[in-house]
Amino acid sequence: MSECAPKFALLGLLGLAAAGGGCAARLERVGGADVAAVRSAVPEFNEEALRREAAAGITPAQAVARPGIPVSFDDPLSVLAFVVASAPERAVVYPSERYYYYTFPAGPRMVSGNIRFSDVERGVISVGYFDAHHQPDIRTREFEDGKDGVRVRFREDSREVLLAVGGIERTFVLDQEAFEAPVFPLLEGEELVSGIRDESGYFLHLIYWRPERAFYYVLNPTKPLPETWSRGGSARVEVWWGDRSRFCFVREPRTGRFILVGVHQGEIRRNTRYDGPFDQVPPNLPIRAMLEEAYPYVVDAGGLDDHGNFLKLHGQRVAISPYQEYVSGPQFESLLEDMIQDAPTPRAWTRATYESKRDWRPPVAAGTGAHVRSVSAAWPANHWGPTSRLWGADHQGVVSSKWPPNHELESSRADR
Numbered sequence: 001m002s003e004c005a006p007k008f009a010l011l012g013l014l015g016l017a018a019a020g021g022g023c024a025a026r027l028e029r030v031g032g033a034d035v036a037a038v039r040s041a042v043p044e045f046n047e048e049a050l051r052r053e054a055a056a057g058i059t060p061a062q063a064v065a066r067p068g069i070p071v072s073f074d075d076p077l078s079v080l081a082f083v084v085a086s087a088p089e090r091a092v093v094y095p096s097e098r099y100y101y102y103t104f105p106a107g108p109r110m111v112s113g114n115i116r117f118s119d120v121e122r123g124v125i126s127v128g129y130f131d132a133h134h135q136p137d138i139r140t141r142e143f144e145d146g147k148d149g150v151r152v153r154f155r156e157d158s159r160e161v162l163l164a165v166g167g168i169e170r171t172f173v174l175d176q177e178a179f180e181a182p183v184f185p186l187l188e189g190e191e192l193v194s195g196i197r198d199e200s201g202y203f204l205h206l207i208y209w210r211p212e213r214a215f216y217y218v219l220n221p222t223k224p225l226p227e228t229w230s231r232g233g234s235a236r237v238e239v240w241w242g243d244r245s246r247f248c249f250v251r252e253p254r255t256g257r258f259i260l261v262g263v264h265q266g267e268i269r270r271n272t273r274y275d276g277p278f279d280q281v282p283p284n285l286p287i288r289a290m291l292e293e294a295y296p297y298v299v300d301a302g303g304l305d306d307h308g309n310f311l312k313l314h315g316q317r318v319a320i321s322p323y324q325e326y327v328s329g330p331q332f333e334s335l336l337e338d339m340i341q342d343a344p345t346p347r348a349w350t351r352a353t354y355e356s357k358r359d360w361r362p363p364v365a366a367g368t369g370a371h372v373r374s375v376s377a378a379w380p381a382n383h384w385g386p387t388s389r390l391w392g393a394d395h396q397g398v399v400s401s402k403w404p405p406n407h408e409l410e411s412s413r414a415d416r
Helices: 047-055 060-065 076-086 265-269 288-294 329-339 385-389
Strands: 024-028 035-039 090-093 099-106 109-116 124-131 134-144 150-155 160-165 168-174 190-197 203-209 214-219 229-231 239-242 248-251 258-264 324-326
Touching (some): 076 099, 076 109, 076 134, 076 168, 090 099, 239 329, 258 265, 258 329, 265 324, 324 329
Parallel strands (some): 258 324
Antiparallel strands (some): 109 124, 229 239, 239 248, 248 258
């Protein structure tokens, strides 16, 4: 691909503008029945830094477009250099898995990806991106401190990363607001895994209920919602819908908790900021034992490291996705009326947050490529090459790189 200079970059489009610009909105007050007009607490992408630049005579457009650095889609270092140069002097990484998102045009390409700060403690960052016009076209690369003109310094006390590329230096602050303890009491058998700040702007608590090996995401009721909500039509279950995200929450009357139970299929397939919080679990949690208990298949897959990364699948981590993928809101509400139970324990909602991969085990033919869509639906996406002989996915063209969409047994055999 020939090199070209992008005209602009929307830094943090997903992670940093996650709340839809921080504009005023009418929000349901989670702690009570009142409806109040409040301003979202999640700022527009680095708006404070851009205001400082504006005061210095630099407009936001100039601040975003000023690098003038040639970018080649096939050269991750050039993409990293452009993104770093485009960032404010002090940028904030909001999502809890430490992704700094960006989107910008480069010639005919629409580059969409992130800088991943999960491994900064050992002086490593990762760059990954795809062409939004052709999602299977993906580029990834790791960069180490002191190599390729890249410098990575992590300051433990301030949770800041000093990142320099080609002489251009920026500070990236790892936001810690998500990790406050929940204000609601845990129920018997529950364990708090972590606070979560999703790229959608939602604050959640990830909880594990050991009696049923069940994970679920509970809304953090102390944070403003990043969007307006609308009440569902069910008379039997209190259902709430995010007006922009299309997230579906159920309010459980005994605890008053809002449980995330549904994510729209279209958002998942398009890999948007509203594709669910499965990819925002903090990177350094000691959760291997919990994941092996919840998902026995991970042992068959070759095991995990202490933080939930597959040992035999480079760059893949267990996805904790305890919610339903729905297409029709009314149809999903009808299903929720059967799923939600009147119970004094988390069984009240764990049918709605059930993950099929909790009880998945490899078929007899695993290792020969004979996986079938009916048993592979809950497995990691973007599998390819030798690893796809052991794994399955949702097998849609946009998430199942290098494989035919919706392939069945006959088309998915590795020896054909």
